Amino acid sequence: DTEVTQTPKHLVMGMTNKKSLKCEQHMGHRAMYWYKQKAKKPPELMFVYSYEKLSINESVPSRFSPECPNSSLLNLHLHALQPEDSALYLCASSQSNTGRANHEQYFGPGTRLTVT
C-alpha cells in the first residue's frame, strides 16, 4: 500500500460545530504532517508528528487540535472555526524526518473544508 488516505473528502461545518479530519497510511512511515492549502497557494505547514510525538506546531490556533493515536493514524480535531479557516487540509507522511537522510513526503487527497 503506497497511499495516504484522508476522510472525509468534503466537510461543511458551522462555527460552533466540532468535527474531526482523519488521515491514514500503511507504508510504515514514522513522520506525519498536517498542511493547510488555500487556492493558488503552496501548502502551509501546521503540525508535524515524528514517531507519534508532536515535534512541530507552527503557531496554529488552538481551535485546531492534532492527535496521533498510533503510527498509522493522524487526526485533526476542529472546534469553533472561523470562515477564514475554509481551505484544503492535506495530510502527508514520510519515512522519517530525523536522522541523516531526507525522505520523500507523500500527500493524501485532502479534505475540502468549508466553514459557514
Added chain:
Amino acid sequence: GENVEQHPSTLSVQEGDSAVIKCTYSDSASNYFPWYKQELGKRPQLIIDIRSNVGEKKDQRIAVTLNKTAKHFSLHITETQPEDSAVYFCAASGPRPGSARQLTFGSGTQLTVLP
C-alpha cells in the same frame, strides 16, 4: 529559516515545446529538493527530487538541475503535453538544529500547455 523563491508564477508553452521553472533557496544547509505537480482539485504529487550530492537527475521528459554554489535548482520538462498543465511547486529541506526536517515550498508556477 529557509526561504524559497519560485519563478515564473505563470508559464504558457505550445505543446511539444520545453518548459523551465526556477527556484532559489536561502539556507545553505538545505540538501533535498523535491518538485510537486498539483492538478486542479487533486493532491500535490511528487514528480522528481534531487539531493545535494548530485547536480542533475532525469526521469523521461522531466529533469532537475541543482547548483549548490548559487543556491538554485530548476525543473525542465521537454516535449510538453496538455496533461502537463498543472501547478508546480518546488521545495527545499535540510537538517535543522533541534528540530525535525520540514519542507519549505516555493509559491508555485501555473503551467499551461496549449494544444
